[in-house]
Amino acid sequence: MAISDFDLVFFGGSGDLAMRKLLPAMYSRDVCNDLPESSRIICVGRDDATQEEFLRMVENNSKPHIKDTVHEPSWTRFLQRITYVALNATDVSTYQKLIEALRDDPSLTRVYYLATPPQLFAKICDNLAATGLATPNSRVVLEKPLGRDLASAKQINLDVGKVFAESQIYRIDHYLGKETVQNLLALRFGNILFEPLWRREWISDVQITIAEKIGVGNRLGYYDNSGALRDMLQNHLLQLLCIVAMEPPTSIAPDAVRDAKLQVLRSLKRFTPTTLSQNIIRGQYRAGYIDGQQVPGYREEPDAPKSSRTETFVAMKAEIDTWRWAGVPFYLRTGKRMADRLAEIVVRFKPIPHSIFNQPTSSFQPNSLVIRLQPDEGLSMNLMAKTPGDSMRLKQAELELDFREQFKAPRMEAYERLLLDVLRGQLTLFMRGDELEAAWEWVEPILEHWEQDDSAPAPYTSGTWGPAAASALIGRDGLQWREESLPED
Ligand SMILES: NC(=O)C1=CN([C@@H]2O[C@H](COP(=O)(O)OP(=O)(O)OC[C@H]3O[C@@H](n4cnc5c(N)ncnc54)[C@H](OP(=O)(O)O)[C@@H]3O)[C@@H](O)[C@H]2O)C=CC1
Numbered sequence: 289m290a291i292s293d294f295d296l297v298f299f300g301g302s303g304d305l306a307m308r309k310l311l312p313a314m315y316s317r318d319v320c321n322d323l324p325e326s327s328r329i330i331c332v333g334r335d336d337a338t339q340e341e342f343l344r345m346v347e348n349n350s351k352p353h354i355k356d357t358v359h360e361p362s363w364t365r366f367l368q369r370i371t372y373v374a375l376n377a378t379d380v381s382t383y384q385k386l387i388e389a390l391r392d393d394p395s396l397t398r399v400y401y402l403a404t405p406p407q408l409f410a411k412i413c414d415n416l417a418a419t420g421l422a423t424p425n426s427r428v429v430l431e432k433p434l435g436r437d438l439a440s441a442k443q444i445n446l447d448v449g450k451v452f453a454e455s456q457i458y459r460i461d462h463y464l465g466k467e468t469v470q471n472l473l474a475l476r477f478g479n480i481l482f483e484p485l486w487r488r489e490w491i492s493d494v495q496i497t498i499a500e501k502i503g504v505g506n507r508l509g510y511y512d513n514s515g516a517l518r519d520m521l522q523n524h525l526l527q528l529l530c531i532v533a534m535e536p537p538t539s540i541a542p543d544a545v546r547d548a549k550l551q552v553l554r555s556l557k558r559f560t561p562t563t564l565s566q567n568i569i570r571g572q573y574r575a576g577y578i579d580g581q582q583v584p585g586y587r588e589e590p591d592a593p594k595s596s597r598t599e600t601f602v603a604m605k606a607e608i609d610t611w612r613w614a615g616v617p618f619y620l621r622t623g624k625r626m627a628d629r630l631a632e633i634v635v636r637f638k639p640i641p642h643s644i645f646n647q648p649t650s651s652f653q654p655n656s657l658v659i660r661l662q663p664d665e666g667l668s669m670n671l672m673a674k675t676p677g678d679s680m681r682l683k684q685a686e687l688e689l690d691f692r693e694q695f696k697a698p699r700m701e702a703y704e705r706l707l708l709d710v711l712r713g714q715l716t717l718f719m720r721g722d723e724l725e726a727a728w729e730w731v732e733p734i735l736e737h738w739e740q741d742d743s744a745p746a747p748y749t750s751g752t753w754g755p756a757a758a759s760a761l762i763g764r765d766g767l768q769w770r771e772e773s774l775p776e777d
Pocket residue numbers: 299300301302303304305306332333334335375376377378403404405406408431432433510
């Protein structure tokens with residue numbers, strides 16, 4: 289679908305996110321000729337920089353983050369789209385500068401992307417309304433964190449909802465922009481093969497892992513107040529779980545998909561005092577080695593509180609109380625400074641009921657489907673196959689689908705896809721307000737439990753797969769995390 293002419297305003301346009309992700313994403317789409325000729329990008333910050341100074345900042349801080357070789361004429365054209373506006377987003381009297389930078393044409397799409405601390409969302413929306421900028425043709429994009437608990441998420445929904453209709457609000461979860469996540473929809477609902485098996489009768493368990501090698505980097509101020517549960521699990525992991533577990537939506541229309549995801553979130557089994565302590569593990573990284581380089585522990589990171597109890601790792605066993613999923617454990621895990629950068633979903637099927645071969649049933653690895661999001665994007669299906677030769681020996685073999693190899697198409701970063709969707713007015717890959725609240729509602733008892741529990745997160749050495757307790761969590765059910773079940777190289 290073609291994009292019509294737009295003015296895109298990045299509040300926080302001078303910040304880290306805009307420089308590292310948003311502007312490079314817009315350049316990448318521009319170079320592919322996805323943006324209308326006259327469309328404009330307005331970057332807002334407080335700093336009194338001139339247009340020239342700001343463009344130098346973009347040159348120095350944003351251009352290096354473009355993945356492909358920069359095509360200089362396209363880069364020059366891209367810079368010409370950008371206007372820098374210095375204003376204090378909380379001071380309505382400064383918005384005149386923004387009014388002057390915007391084109392006064394109701395046929396244009398107008399997008400306000402709030403890449404600022406969330407404490408500014410309400411004030412920015414109020415000020416946009418007060419200055420007549422919250423027009424019916426405008427859209428607002430909200431960056432995470434979308435709250436730090438249920439009450440603050442509700443407040444954001446309320447504040448933004450006073451000015452913009454739900455159909456104008458785009459809540460970003462960049463995992464939904466990842467190619468494989470959308471491919472999961474294609475796999476489940478574009479094929480007849482999987483859906484009949486996609487249920488408790490055939491699936492034994494599901495593992496979802498997002499492991500990172502990086503530590504907190506320069507985001508300690510934010511992260512120490514957040515932790516892995518708020519930063520990754522409440523949003524990215526739960527969104528992945530929803531797409532794996534949801535009932536077939538009637539179409540790909542935004543509300544059809546979002547209704548189906550909401551149903552999953554509302555069906556997640558609530559934790560009890562017992563399951564809260566048994567089924568959730570939190571950890572914090574200690575010094576160790578990543579790719580042969582020594583790295584400090586979380587508490588030794590610059591500015592980290594020496595006795596911080598913020599979790600940099602979380603693993604849990606979740607369950608979904610529906611006919612389709614009752615009794616199927618969903619193991620979720622995420623952490624920083626882990627052994628590898630890896631994001632994957634592993635769907636394990638039940639074992640065969642009886643062996644007709646001269647091999648015991650226990651020698652048959654149950655089939656599993658591995659959906660890889662990172663580092664590469666693809667699927668692998670593990671099957672039992674006959675080994676070559678004159679004896680009937682069966683061994684595990686892999687059917688592999690590498691999306692990039694298969695389609696030979698250039699890769700699109702998540703932010704590129706999501707920004708295009710905002711500009712097209714396509715809401716399917718964005719969270720609705722009630723989804724956001726349902727996710728917080730489920731997570732909140734965990735946060736409360738940890739607040740009352742004065743024990744520290746389990747330490748784990750950087751460069752490992754997390755605390756031993758995470759292996760014990762899944763081991764209790766006679767299972768292993770996928771990497772633990774793979775043969776050593
Ligand atoms: N950085 C990242 O990788 C990610 C960040 N986020 C979230 O995005 C948001 C922004 O993050 P990030 O870019 O890292 O933060 P930065 O601190 O780097 O940037 C904040 C931006 O907001 C602007 N800003 C702050 N207060 C005002 C104000 N009163 N008026 C106008 N502009 C203002 C700053 O402008 P100036 O400095 O000129 O005042 C700056 O452009 C945060 O909520 C963060 O949690 C989410 C995902 C990833």
